[in-house]
Amino acid sequence: MRKSIIAVDMDDTICHLVKRAIYHNNIDFPTHPLRYEEMFDWNTDHLRHPDSSHEIFFGRPGLYEELDLFDEHVVEEMEKLHGAYDVVIVTAAQPSSVLEKWxxxxxxxxxxxxxxxxxxxxxxxxxxxxxxxxxxxxLVPALEAGRKVLCIPHPWNLRAREQYDFPLMTEWKNAKERVDQILAD
Structure with a gap:
């Protein structure tokens, strides 16, 4: 029997990318600080300093290797999921960040x-x-295609969460049980 396939994003799902990128932005451009709570769009139109760009914000060498775990439960829960399901990490990456993410x-x-x-x-x-x-x-194309999803809530997906009824997962504690339940429904 085939195991169910669980596709798991990396950035801001199992680790914190935007918070770390903001940290570096605020050191590099202290006159134009950013706040996580103000990140209502995933694109980088919010960058306030004229010398900043998408490439600078997300392209700092070594950035992806220094990211913090999402929370203290994520490793244990991912290991449980890996034991029960076919877990694939599916992450958007520039060629320069693939090795760092790995x-x-x-x-x-x-x-x-x-x-x-x-x-x-x-x-x-x-x-x-x-x-x-x-x-x-x-998340939206997956939901519209009839696939099951779990949304990790952040400011940049607030508008979509207001429009779509995504199941939410605010922390990784008991994630395997949550996935079991969603797949059983």
Missing amino acids: NWLQKHMPFIPLENFIACKRKSLIAYDLLIDDGAHN
Whole structure:
């Protein structure tokens, strides 16, 4: 019998990218600070300093290897999910960040094998039974295609959460039980 496939995003789902990018932005551009609570869009139109750009905000060398875990439960719950399901990490990545993301994953979740690590921005191209993600640009097409989703709430997906009834997961504690329940429904 085939195991269900759980597609899990990396950035701001199992680790904190935007908060770390904001940290560096506020050091590099102290006259134009950003706040996580003000990040209502996933694009980088919010960058206030004229010398900043999408490439600077998300392209700092080493950024993806220094990200903090989402919470204290994420590693244990991901390991439980990996034992019960076919877990694939599906992450949007520039060529320069793929190795950093793989290194981060191997440092924190070495039980995820290379063949279950996919760099892909258009996650709708991947076959999965459940998507765990923070990006409305991934969650909405999945939901509209009849797939199951779990949304990690952040300011940038607030508008989509108001429009769509995504199941939410604010922390990773008991994530496996939550996934079991969603897949059983």
